[in-house]
Amino acid sequence: MTTTATEKGKILTANRLRDGEVVFLTHSGEWSENIDGAVLATEPQAQAALEARGKGDERVNLVTGTYLFDAERRDGHVFASHIKERIRSLGPTVRVDLGKQAEGKGGHFAALQGV
Amino acid sequence: MYRYDEFDSQFVNDRVSQFRDQANRRLTGELSEDEFRPLRLMNGLYLQLHAYMLRIAVPYGSLDSAKLNTLAYIAEKWDRGYGHFTTRQNLQFNWIKLEDTADILAKLAEVEMHAIQTSGNCIRNVTTDQWAGAAADEIADPRPIGELVRQWSSLHPEFSYLPRKFKIAVTGSPNDRAAVRVHDIGLRLHLNDRGERGWEVLVGGGLGRTPVIAVTVRDFLPEHELIAYLEAIMRVYNLYGRRDNKYKARIKILVHEIGAEKFRAEVETEYARRPHADTKVEERELQRISAYFAAPQFEKLPRWSATFEEARAKNKDFANWVRTNIAAHRADGYAIVNISLKPEGGIPGDATADQMRVVADLAQRYSFDEIRVSHHQNLVLPHVKRDDLFAIWKVLQASELATSNIGLAGDIIACPGLDYCSLATARSIPIAQSISRKFADLNRQHEIGPLRINISGCINACGHHHVAHIGILGLDKKGEEFYQITLGGSSADSASIGTILGPGFAGEDVPEAIEKIVNTYLARRQPGEEFLAAYRRLGPQPFKEALYAAA
Incomplete structure (x- = not known):
């Protein structure tokens, strides 16, 4: 029996250039619309590598506005630390019928409901 | 409603094709994001949390059914079936794709709309009283002056790269509904003893991180001097406004830092220095613009409407709606209908494409094809017969547009x-x-x-x-x-x-x-x-x- 460790680290995100869709960099260097597909970099060196990769994809006009944010991985799912990134990975909390959360591409955490 | 002349149409269509080219060059990588960002912002296109956001100008909050129906069309074809009316009397779409934007702008141009002056450090879209041209308490319709300011300020080369954005609001009523005291410049109409029109010029109001109430720099500026005087203010701001710190760049900071007296003196010196002939507002031109905003041909109606009074006596919900959502009209037998976009538990300012069509249809049938957007994020049918109010209310009710809460706790x-x-x-x-x-x-x-x-x-x-x-x-x-x-x-x-x-x-x-x-x-x-x-x-x-x- 193994207990799943919680990994903390950073994820690289951006908006896809042609449509503005929120995307996350994956292990294979693709951009995923689903935060669970993101690669979590735990070491500063790995984080720097993600950033470099992101800048490269900005230069070839795949994405725009890349940056790292804090997240953790539990049971194979990625959880954004800050509410802003949780909203970006799901969609507006006031329209749960729209965005990633409605398209089966949402994160594995519950949408905030009301206040 | 202002109608484009040949120059306006040409200009807006040219802007669409320029943007189409710019967006294509961005998508193919000829333009970097740093090069493209100011270009897209000049066309109202922002990048927001979930997608691009397109902010569409509704100059002085005036729409007609063709415009509103086009917004409904765009909402369904390129967005997610709704739009958001803002405190700047504009409309924002939240789910826009860069690759669709040129087509959307082309669609807007068909009905004389665009997204110019909705972003960037320029003189933004002029805002005004949502009851302009209709209110019982109004001295004169402020929209011709709004349009004059728009024509003067649109892509004015000297004022396209100001220290920061610049917002002008105009009111023609003694009861300010345009919040002129919290704009960079507020213009407020007065009449003197001889019945002549003059504008009170307020400068340096604003909200944001440094909220300030504007100061009056002129009590009664003759109308024909308006543009020359505004130009003097803009020049003083352009020269002395701080460019070193974004948070201190608005004109309110300048007015605050040097003091109202010194600021006024600077403006007057600049005003006296320059030749006025080239910016004098010609009576003929003002009349030409005013003609576009001429009041509709109101019927001669009795003040008292039996149909209306009967409906009000019989239906309590209707009576409540009348109490809050109806305002006094300048013409007997007419009323101003305020449509609340604030249903219980709703999203303030959001309207679905269907709701937009319902309002457009009502405007066409009952309100001389006029619709207004208020800075409170509601809509207005400005010229409605009191006889028709009950019929309108029933249509609004069926579309969740009849909440009786204008100006009350729910009108957030x-x-x-x-x-x-x-x-x-x-x-x-x-x-x-x-x-x-x-x-x-x-x-x-x-x-x-x-x-x-x-x-x-x-x-x-x-x-x-x-x-x-x-x-x-x-x-x-x-x-x-x-x-x-x-x-x-x-x-x-x-x-x-x-x-x-x-x-x-x-x-x-x-x-x-x-x-x-x-x-x-x-x-x-x-x-x-x-x-x-x-x-x-x-x-x-x-x-x-x-x-x-x-x-």
Whole structure:
């Protein structure tokens, strides 16, 4: 029996250039619309590598506005630390019928409901 | 409604094709993001939390059915079936793709619309009274001056790269509904003893992180001098406005730092220095513009409408709606209909494509094809026969557009906040929704009386929280949303900035806090005394005690 460790680290995100869709960099260097597909970099060196990769994809006009944010991985799912990134990975909390959360591409955490 | 001349059409169509080319060059990588960003912003295209956002100009808040139907069409074809009316009387779409934007702008151009002057450090879209040309208390329709300012300011080469954005508001009524005292420049119409028109020029108002009430630099500027004088103000600002610090770049900071007297002297010196002949507002030109805004041919009707009075006597819900949502019209037998975009638990300012079509259709049938957007994020049918009010109300009711809460607790202004906006520090809409549910009982709202609750999701104050009777500002405290409450603000004639009451609240505690404030007012008000008057008489103390007394 193994207990799943919680990994903390950073994820690289951006908006896809042609449509503005929120995307996350994956292990294979693709951009995923689903935060669970993101690669979590735990070491500063790995984080720097993600950033470099992101800048490269900005230069070839795949994405725009890349940056790292804090997240953790539990049971194979990625959880954004800050509410802003949780909203970006799901969609507006006031329209749960729209965005990633409605398209089966949402994160594995519950949408905030009301206040 | 202003109609494009050949020059306007050519110009807007040229802009669309320029943007199409720019967007293509961005998509193929010829332009970098740094090169492209200012170009897309000049066309109202922002990048927000979930997608691109397109902010479409509704100059001085005037629409007709063709324009509103086109917005509905765009909402369905290129967005997610709805749009958001803003405190700048504009409309925003939240789910736009860069690759579709040129097609959307081309569609807008077909109905003489665009997204120019909705972003960037230029003179923005002019805003005005949503009842312009209709209100009983109006001296004159302010929209011709709004249009004059638009024609002068649109892509004015000297004023396209100002230290910061610049907002002008115009009112033609002694009762200010355009919040002219909290704009960079506010223009307010007066008549002198001889019945001549002159404009009071107010400068240096604003909200954001430094809220300031404007100062009057001229009491009565003759109309033909208006553009020359505005130019003198813009030049002083362009020269002395701070470019070293974005947060100190608005004209309000300049006016504040050098003082109103010095600022006025600088403007007058500049004004006296320059030749006026080339910017004199010619009577002929003003008449040409005014003709576009000529009042519709109102029928000669009795003041009293039997149909209307009968319906009002028979139907309590209709009577309640009339009490709050109808305003006095300048012509006998007519009324101004205010359509609330604030249903209980709804998203302030959001309208679905279907709702837009319903309103467009009503405007065509009953309101001389005119629609207005208010800075309170509601819609207006400005010229409606009192005989038709009941029929209109029934149509609105069937589309969730007949909430009787204009100017009451449920008529909340809220910016998009952290649900959509990349600048936001906290969510605004859910707070508006929970307060609106807390005060769901419309009878109670009517009992409370006029109450303005405004919510901003960050210090930039798009939700105008500083000038609300009860203002709410959402902030981020170590990753958690929390909300600061201010009391006593107003954007009306006796404009004031609200005072922070004390420590902030978690989101879920805000509705209860608002309830305590309202109950304190109800317990202490004098007969007929409105919330703002009561607050001004009582001061913050009793409200503080109610909110922060040990539980």
